[in-house]
Every structure is written in structure tokens, then in C-alpha cells.
Amino acid sequence: xxxxxxxxxxxxxxxxxxxxxxxxxxxxxxxxxxxxxxxxxxxxxxxxxxxxxxxxxxxxxxxxxxxxxxxxxxxxxxxxxxxxxxxxxxxxxxxxxxxxxxxxxxxxxxxxxxxxxxxxxxxxxxxxxxxxxxxxxxxxxxxxxxxxxxxxxxxxxxxxxxxxxxxxxxxxxx
Numbered sequence: 001x002x003x004x005x006x007x008x009x010x011x012x013x014x015x016x017x018x019x020x021x022x023x024x025x026x027x028x029x030x031x032x033x034x035x036x037x038x039x040x041x042x043x044x045x046x047x048x049x050x051x052x053x054x055x056x057x058x059x060x061x062x063x064x065x066x067x068x069x070x071x072x073x074x075x076x077x078x079x080x081x082x083x084x085x086x087x088x089x090x091x092x093x094x095x096x097x098x099x100x101x102x103x104x105x106x107x108x109x110x111x112x113x114x115x116x117x118x119x120x121x122x123x124x125x126x127x128x129x130x131x132x133x134x135x136x137x138x139x140x141x142x143x144x145x146x147x148x149x150x151x152x153x154x155x156x157x158x159x160x161x162x163x164x165x166x167x168x169x170x171x172x173x174x
Contacts, residue, residue: 015051017140018114020107021077022099022121023059026163029122029145033164038172040075045170047076050118050140056106060084060097080106100125107133116140122149130156 030037046052057072061081069079084097100123107117107129117133119126122144130153133139142159153160163170 015115015140016053016113017051017116017118018107018110019046019050019052019055019118019120020103021055021057022103022123022126023057024097024099025121025123026145029148030163032148033146033167035164035167036172037163037170039072039077041170041172043076045166046118050116052118054078054114056080056103058082058099058103058106060095060099062095104129111136111138114138118143120145122146122153124149124152127152130159134159 026037043055046055055077056079057077058080059069059072059082062084073079080099080102082097082099082102084095087094087096103121104126107119116138118141119130119133119139120143130139130142134156139156139159141161142153142156144160144162146164147162149160149162
């Protein structure tokens, strides 16, 4: 038996799942699809739909984004920072922070703490991780930021849900 919202719940099927989120892939993927994700709505969705107790958000660290990082933590994300490369193109500064290794590492080293993993990325670089989680029966879902995800993960289509399907539910309303 569990205590859920202050009420005793006999549902013993509740899971302690974790989400591992490639923030750049998520941000750019939804943006390329013409919408902006509401991170608070998304965190609530992960909790209610997939019983995600801990949501790791892998993100490049840019000092001027401190306020945004604070809000994301207040929304319930655990931020894992990666140093970024500053790239200047055509007089404009872009930042690149590759979080793939950190996401894989945290997913594996935390396996004894969660039942199933929700991977949020459409990046084919996570093929080996997804394959490993599937083999161990530890993969709950793959949430891809848009319809254009890597062909390397297509064989796991039974797990894949493009977030565009949930656009109206999860988009930021300005």
C-alpha cells in the first residue's frame, strides 16, 4: 500500500521510474517542429503518466542562464551540467554542450535506484543505451522531441512516442 496525495492507495503497481532528458535535443526538436515546450507541464506529465520520481535534465552550463536553471529545479528536475563550447558564426554566438556521455553514465549508474527508464531524445547516439535497457527490461518509454528521430532507434518503435502528439497539452502558452 502507498500513500498517494495523502490518501491510502492499494495500487502496488506504482513504479519508481526515472527520466533521462537530453535538454538540447528536446529544446531544438520541439522548436524545429514549431512549438515551445512548457517544462513544468512536461515534468507533471512525466510524473503522472510514467510515474517518474526523478527527472534528470542534462544541460550545457551558461552562467547567464542561472535564472532558468533555478526555475527548472523548482519544477522538479535534477540538473546535470556540462561545460559548453562557445562557437562564433557570422557574428553570432552559439553554444554546444554534448551531454550524451553523461546521460548514458547516469542512466547506468542509477539502475539500482529505479524500475524503468524514460529516455527523452531522438538521438541515435543513445542506440546502445536503449538496446541495453530493453534487454534488461528496464525501458519504459522513448519520448522523441519530434517526428524526425534517428533511424538507429526505429527498431524500438514500440517504446517511441513523438512529443508532437502531445503538443496542445505540453506547449508553453505565452
